[in-house]
Amino acid sequence: MSNRDVLTVAQMRAAEQAVFDSGTSISDLMEIAAGGAAEWVRRIAAARSITVLCGPGNNGGDGYVIARRLREFGNRVQVVAPLAPTTEAAISARKAWGGEVLTSGGGLDGEVFVDCLFGSGLSRPLSGEHSLLLRDLAARHAIRIAVDLPSGVESDSGALLNDRLPSFDVTLALGAWKFAHWLLPARGVMGSKRLVPIGVEAVEGAAQLIAKPELVAPAGTAHKYTRGLAAIVGGEMSGASLLSARAAQRGGAGYVKLLGDAQHLGEPTLVQDSSPLPDALSDERIGAVLVGPGLGRSGKAQERLAATLLANIPAVIDADALMLLRPEMVTGAARLLATPHDGELTALCQSFAVIAEGRKARAQVLAKASGMVICAKGPDTLIASPDGQLALARPAPSWLSVAGSGDVLAGIAVSRMAAGCAPFEAACEAAWIHAEAARMTPAPFTASELANSVQSGYAACL
Template identity: 55%
Template sequence: MTQALRKTDQVLTVAQMQAAEQALIDAGTSVNELMQRAGRGAGEIVWRMAAGRKVTVLCGPGNNGGDGYVIAQLLHERGVPVRVVAPIEPKTDAARSARALYTDAMAASGMGISGAVFVDCLFGSGLTRELSNELAGLVEGLFLSHEMAVAVDLPSGVEADSGQCLDRLGEYRATIALGAWKFAHFSGPGATQMGRLHLVEIGVPKVGSGAYLMPRARIAPPWLGAHKYTRGLLAVIAGQMPGAPMLAAKAAMRAGAGYVKLFTPEMPQGVPSSLVVDTQALDVSLEDPRIDALLIGPGLGLGEDARERLRLALDLQLPTVLDADALHLLDYAMLQDAEPENIVVTPHDGELRALCETFGVTGDCKRSRAAGLQAATGMAVIAKGADTTVHGEGELNGETILTGLFRPAPSWLSVAGSGDVLAGIAASRLASGEEPFDAAVQAVWLHGEAARLTGPAFTADDLAAQVSAAMAALR
């Protein structure tokens, strides 16, 4: 499915990170040593970014502030002009020790301070409430008076587990994670503010968190004796509007399935010659025993006819992708007659909220709602958006994966029809024989890779046309 998982791919909650650090301490590594590892590792990255120009390090009262003092001392040792702004005295022993070792300029406020790089070490991953007006103003002032901003562990104002923005943020040039990735680096509104992501290792072992930054997917070519049916027959079920399902079918034809058929009430215009169209009654079309997977939802509609088409599809209990209108029609009774462990749903945030309301799921952020929906229903969930995550159950290198997170895909994906392309790719991977979680992960990778290959300002048709090139890139 993907490259091998590495220890550095795990994503931890704040509580898991604290427990991992405590395990290191219990094994004989001091807090001061961990701070030196983290601070000097981050300092190396800041040093390269500063390139000899003026740096300001904002240090808070906790251990994130202590990391900041270590960063500042490393820069001072290397001759970089650096100043620490410390509005609050250190409150932990490790932070006080780090401050005692810092020997360069220091200020209590940011008044009149400017430079090339602002390093935010105010609170990091421990923040759970809004900043005071005074501290928020200090961060904003330093942000605006420097050419670039770098966050250490997390930007001040981002909650680590949910990725929620507790305060107004600008976009950082880079964020340096310490010890392990946190959920906010890849999910939630704060993930869009992180800039380039770096990870500094401090010796944190594998925790078995179930959440991982997914390695690059690997998709093998068909076996030498393959033919169109062994590669998988995918049925794309249309409804009121033929454009969206035809777009999904175009993507699916390029994502590995050997045969894609469009089941539609009427023959649409502009059908590619390579796409087979079936206009029979849906119950008749679905009698084909060679069908391996289904896609239903794009252009389906929300009326009674659409509901009946969805019911017929789910009654087959085949691997199925549900997208768009199908996500608003799906209910508990329909799912009872299906095999939810064979289903992949692809909701954006509004569709996810609707599904959670239908199935009685709550959560404080998109990621937790998606995880809750998966746990409540058994369906694999692609919670799509700028911070796409995949929820289900996969296995790689002996590790159980419950949540897959991804580095940001190109923002040009924010175009009408992009979701139809993603649904077509996921359904094609299901038809090819992949398990739902694996098909979902591969679809996210192919979607992002196709966007990178397409370039800027593309249409969804352009994106679909690049899926086969994305397949080649992931071999």
């Protein structure tokens, strides 16, 4: 399986079933998975004492195997299990452990805590007793490791099913990444994440983690138009569109043009076209257009949005344009990418009559209903396409929480589309370059400084 696959609970169960159907037993697969996890725990723990909390299911079975392996490594291991095992594999794993099993954590002390209480199949809150036990054991250990997922986390949504769940230093994902590993709020309690391979095959249609783009230098015969002409529709507030233009100039396009009559002092390489917008958009060399940053929400702004979409050019729709967008405007054959933050995502769902629970589901349903690729930007950016593709971004620096950061992202995206990328690919590349530019910009930074660093983020992909 690719180390970029992100699976739902149902997909993971199907992948494991395929392994069982090939002749591997549940107990054998448990030995593989828990053995890999135990090796990580051994490295982290070194010679420290370890407490393993086991639940009644196969996640608890993993815990018994981990405890046994760690004992074989020479660690001092204590096992706590508030409930007896209920699956055949977990019963067998407990028997193989053979050591003492405590039913409560009262008076226990240790240095490393391993949570194997409940795994990715959990869909309801922990009982009060189990929640208290988990918090108490976590509080009394200096190092905390979760196996597969921290107990109390809902795998497919990333929701925290209980209040006051402890945070972990390391989370060991078994077999494949789950959505909760990359979505908030669950991601925030997991610490560092490591993937433990268990031999399951790739799952067709699985969501993917966004990978580093593989970019190349322009061909020796390239010129500004073959590299792509990106147009940015100006509006009532020039600052935002200028930020987008600055990012687009550094995002790979050979030519960036601002369509509007606002002055742009300090940008000598930025070409401005102040002709009527329909005329400016009639240039057949335009590869993609960005509308929204600084557009405003007046009647004139709505006219400029409508004119942009009527031009039937591949487009990035951002900021104010997302609040003005109506379903009847999305009628052409042009390829469209919308880049909403959470408030704009809510407004789009209302406009397109999308009803879905959770941010991921809303982005997916909206993409299908609107025909647009949706880049739901934020601390846990995800990208959904109308055909069902889904990509998740790895965490980016929190310094991106600055005004204008989204304008920079939109500028990179239109540059990538102008250079020939399809909207889904452009969104993935833009999200990666945006995050890398933030890593390369001394913090705290302004959006203008971030835009200047797009060049470095792009160069990291060459």
